[in-house]
Amino acid sequence: MAPARAVCARCLVLDECRTWALEQPDNPAGVWGGLSSQERAKMRRAAEPAGRPLPLAPLEAASRLSRPALAKRLGVATSTLQIASTLGITEAQAQWWTTELGLRPERIWPGWAEVLAG
Numbered sequence: 001m002a003p004a005r006a007v008c009a010r011c012l013v014l015d016e017c018r019t020w021a022l023e024q025p026d027n028p029a030g031v032w033g034g035l036s037s038q039e040r041a042k043m044r045r046a047a048e049p050a051g052r053p054l055p056l057a058p059l060e061a062a063s064r065l066s067r068p069a070l071a072k073r074l075g076v077a078t079s080t081l082q083i084a085s086t087l088g089i090t091e092a093q094a095q096w097w098t099t100e101l102g103l104r105p106e107r108i109w110p111g112w113a114e115v116l117a118g
Helices: 002-010 014-023 037-047 057-063 067-074 078-087 091-101 112-117
Strands: none
Touching (some): 057 078
16 A cells, blocks of 8 residues: 555645545545545545534524624634535534524524434
8 A cells, every 4th residue: 555655645636536536435445545445434434414514594693793703702713604604513513602692593493303303
């Protein structure tokens, strides 16, 4: 595996190759993008959300704060909220952030009970 990784280290399309390999559902064998199939599988598992992500927009609207003010109030970086607006937030984040803001999640996300049920 070391010789393959050495070739990858010099490759001009390393990032593109890694992205391609991570996007393949059948997880091709061998080293692609400098990663083994086991390393790629581990990265995929780590990137999978634990549950269905919740949209951030309803929380932002309910807080009536600008994104920078909301980030400050929650003690997170504005970039964290930017990422959350794209990817959604987890149930744990929703619980924590609504508590911090003195809000109730069931009033923000329709179907909150179903989120808790799994």
